[in-house]
Amino acid sequence: MERHEIEAFLTLAEELHFRRTSERLGLAQGRVSQTIKKLERRIGVPLFERTSRHVALTAIGAQLRDDLLPGYRQIQHAVARATEAGRGIGGTLRVGYSGPMVAELILKAAEKFRARYPGSDVRIQEVQLSDPFGPIRSGQVHMQITERPCSEPDLTMGPLVLSAPRALMVPDRHPLARRTSVSLEDFAEAPLVAIAGAVPPYWLDYHYPQHTPAGRTVPRGPTAMYWAELQSLVAAGAGISPACATAERYTGRPGITWVPFHDAPPVDFGFLWPASGETVRVRAFVELFPAID
Structure with missing residues (x-):
């Protein structure tokens, strides 16, 4: 035949x-x-x-x-x-993420990617906020989805993937915990617990500002290298810290109240890959993402 x-x-x-x-x-x-x-x-x-x-x-x-x-x-x-x-689509694509809600999106995309391109695979790896660009620069991941902003000449920003409202994590016994919402001006009401490490200053200033919009000084609290450590400090009463409100569903823990901001910009998550690493496999994965339900 x-x-x-x-x-x-x-x-x-x-x-x-x-x-x-x-x-x-x-x-x-x-x-x-x-x-x-x-x-x-x-x-x-x-x-x-x-x-x-x-x-x-x-x-x-x-x-x-x-x-x-x-x-x-x-x-x-x-x-x-x-x-x-x-x-060049077959083989393993390593994708980094910096939040559990993003990991969920990547896993959904990975299932579709494997079905569309037999012989391909997607592995995911958490990227710590204390070293947001280390894994991608060392080649541990081919691409990642991470919080913006990003202004790195050796890295290319891809499409926006997720835009989520911002919340303030405060100790349960803090007066702010009784509010229905908070303002960026409330950063001045308690020490700010921030991420430390190999973090660009512009990224820190955006997420953990030193001054409120009105110019008030934001008092500094202890710093943390990892998300779990940061939450432990807030729960212990060491200070307050901003976060993506969606994260509460995944990482909410006793001792912390999540209060939504009514005047803060959203937390934007977008694709990122090395400027010299835009392969056919990377582009195929990016193009597949909008098809996710």
Whole structure:
């Protein structure tokens, strides 16, 4: 059997409708009919029962479909893998994340990515806020989704992935915990617990400001290298700290009250990859993301 005969037969066996089969194959309906008739003459028996309103497989047609389908799918899979390898999509893509809500999005995308590109895989790795660009610069990850801003000449910012409201984490016994919302001016009401480490000054100033919009000094509290450590300090009453409000669903813990801001900009998460590392695989993963439900 020729490849076009196999494709015409299996498509008609699935659709059981000549017009839909011709549309799927991009062929004239008469061409599909001629191909099936030629195949039936070669085999010597009808493969389909046809009426003006009905198309059905014969017993021999059903047997032929069942015998052909596994091998045909294996051929399709082999061709797809070879094509993806040639395009550079196959293989493992390592993606970093800096928040559990982002990890959830990446895992959903990874499932779609593997299904669309057989032979590919996606591994995720948490990126600590204390060293937001270290893993991507060292090659531990090919790309990541992280909080903005980012102004690094050796890194490329990709599309925005998530924009979430901001909240203030305060100790349960602090007066701010009784508020229904807080303002950026309330940063001056308690020591600010911030992230320390290899963090760019512009990123720290954006998320952990030294002054309120009105110019009041923001008192400084202890610093932390890791998120769990920062939350422990807030719960112990060492100070207050801003966060993405969505994170409460994943990392809320006793001793901390999350109070929404009514005047703070959202926390924006976006793609990031090395300026010299925009591969076909990276671009394919980015382009797949908007399709996530």
